[in-house]
Amino acid sequence: MRRSLAFLVNFSPIYMPALSPSMDSGIIVEWKKKVGDLVKENDVFCTIQTDKAVVDFTNTFDAGYLGKIFRQNGETVAVASTIAAMVEESQDVSKLADYTLKDVEPGKVDEEAVAAPVSTTKTTTPKPAGGKIRYGGSLDEAVAASGPGVMRIAARLDKAALEAITPTGRGGRFTKADFVGQPGFDYEKAAPAPKGSSSSFTNASRECCAENTNGAVGSSAVVKSYPVYNFKVSDTTLLQQLLNSMPTPKAKGAAVGK
Structure with missing residues (x-):
């Protein structure tokens, strides 16, 4: 053989x-x-x-x-x-x-290489989920060893999305090509905010306002909401109002006699 x-x-x-x-x-x-x-x-x-x-x-x-x-x-x-x-x-x-x-x-592994076992103790090498081979045997180590470009993209993804990506680089490292179509792959495109961030921000703002209002014991300040109006005034109207506000010049008449 x-x-x-x-x-x-x-x-x-x-x-x-x-x-x-x-x-x-x-x-x-x-x-x-x-x-x-x-x-x-x-x-x-x-x-x-x-x-x-x-x-x-x-x-x-x-x-x-x-x-x-x-x-x-x-x-x-x-x-x-x-x-x-x-x-x-x-x-x-x-x-x-x-x-x-x-x-x-x-x-x-070649059969000759495993023909003579060193010891009777059996060791089990953990396999990554889904059969994917990753550098260092873990997702975190594979991302860290793949360079700053990959780390930047990976930082915008949740763990479930990263687990679904198969690394195709050397020794189980990721390449930027592995992330085509993922948020953050293009520098010019901002990654979407995580789900629930908008509602969380709104709820946090409401809680903050509630704490500030409740904490103002003995204060006469009252928090009210007012509508916002958008007015549209033409330039002609503004010019006319400006002219009306100016004093009327006196007409030049004959000198008053002594």
Whole structure:
């Protein structure tokens, strides 16, 4: 049996990202990088056909080398499935030549590696809810390790919404592309206020006013509400009123005789 080389190379799987809220799979239209190419931050890995449009899939993490492409142009791939792998050093690219998806998919361990157990004590590794693999094993650690851009967007979402998002970045990190369509994804669009914030603010204002009114013992001040009126007055009317208020100039008459 061929021994897996997964333990000899430090690599990072690249997953099919969720580029729209309703996307469950995508078609790889064209790889923009080939095996061995240096992929810098914000470089485009490939273009992907989603259920809505063709979108660029960019590298949102540290630079590395594209070590292996597992899914080719034209293939339909489910979200969060491995499509390629990156390595940190260029000399490691050739070590991935014989790798298969089985070597890089999480949870796949070679049988020889587990043939001789170290102890009889059984240890259980907790799995994230929904089968999602997150950096650090928790949602909070995955968000914190995903950079300030992701943290800014995640801060505007409740935990239930974050739990529903599958991270597609390196090692279970989130990418900004994972949050397409979520509140706060676009800098220019303000995120909607949380539900109940308006009514809570109104109730708090009423309570504050009630406390101030009840606390004014012995005071003659009375809080009343008055209607607000919108008056519309034409410029001609205002000018006429101004002229009427001005004193009438005296007519120049003949001088009074001595």
